[in-house]
Amino acid sequence: MSNADIVITALRTGYERLAELVTNFDEDALAGPSAAAEWDIAQVLSHLGSGAEIMTNTVQLTLDGKPAADSDFNQNVWARWDSSSRQEQAAGFLVWNEKLTTLFESLSDDQRDNLRIELGYLPAPADVATVARMRLSELTYHSWDVRSASDPSATLDADAVPQMFQNTTDLSWITKPANLNGQQAVLTVATTDPATEFSLRLDDPVSIDPNPADRADLADGSLTLPAESWLRLIAGRLAPDHTPSTLELTGPVSLSTLREVFPGY
Template identity: 65%
Template sequence: MSTADGVIAALRTGYDRLADFVKGYDDAALAGPSAATEWDVAQVLSHLGSGAEIMLHTLQRALDEKPGAAGGDFYQSVWARWDASSRREQATGFVEWNEKLIALFESLDAEQRAALRVDLGFLPAPVDVATFGRMRLSELTHHSWDVRSAADPTATLDLEAVAELVQTEGDLSRIAKPTALDGQTAVLNVSTTEPAKEFALRLADPVGIEASTDQPDGTLTLPAEAWLRLSAGRLGPDRTPEGVELTGPFTLDTLRSVFAGY
């Protein structure tokens, strides 16, 4: 099996779950608040729908061996059309375009899943299907939580997606705000459950994750899905599960400020 297989399976599971969740939403429910504070439910679905349309176009270009990524005018036209749609049209479009995108992912054979490269236009080089799929999976997983947690404060990220999204090394400068550290630095050894992972969180400029250290400044223990929500700005005090334990020079509120959300 290629590494894309699990990502594509998690995309299907996550999409089906959210689509079933909002299937019975009336217009009032679509206008209700989501956990993405600036968007109502329909706007979250619109964001996921327009993103699916763009990613479908990008993946199809790769399959058709067209050079480069689509031009900026294409993206602007997609976003403008979605923004002008009614809430009901946004919800219906979310279902339609995500089904199309995931069906295209599922149609890829083993060779395509392993060898196809997708040009996103904003990265130095094209990415493989697993990487491209994970980008979509992260977006779908966190915004699905934005919708579901508004109705259920105990909601968690889809565990199938969590297993595909947790990383143990990487630069987090794109999503972290080291200015919240007020010039202080520290390295925390992080231990997650479901799945069990061990890594170090380097709180400096830039913020990043790397191999665990023998002499950390503190420790952070929490479910893997809670770690992903923390790093995405979605682990507020009222959304923090029991069992999150932090030692060292920083408080959980400081970490929340470092990862303020996106």
């Protein structure tokens, strides 16, 4: 399987897992709080649904050989979804995420390898695997936002985790180094499922070094945790009641400080 094949398969699995819940949500469930700050369940689904509609349009325009839509298209989509009822938002989530997933699945082997999609906010058109991986990350995090509201032990979809790791090299836009209050440290991070090891440099800017600082004179401490928990940490989704008991942290930086450095998005 190509990289695009793996990501698209994970997209299907993640969508169907969330869709199974959504089809059984009543009005009270949709109005309930999610793990996404200031959004109820329906608003999370609206965000995922409108994003799926926009990405479906983007991919289809590329396939049709047409230029990318202007910003008015996105604004109109968001306005329509924002004005919809909770039940309409839930139903629209199902419709548009099925459309987007099916569209990715319909791409030929040649398209999966060679198609380049103009997103408008990247320096160059991106390949299918990259675009699908970006969507997978958004779907996976927000699926967790929905599921964890009623299940504190919820974890990110296992099929998505290895793919999401490929999007975590640039931390500059999701970190607040000011919350270190001048403290500096290097942590060796070791994850499980999958097993990875790298260095987290807590400074301004916060950065990742793929080479672990395995010498005592280079590392100030260590962080060991499941890979999905690392992904939730850097996305601001590792609150105390959602932290696994297997997490181990040594060194001068506390877990509460790490949570402040990665406040979420």
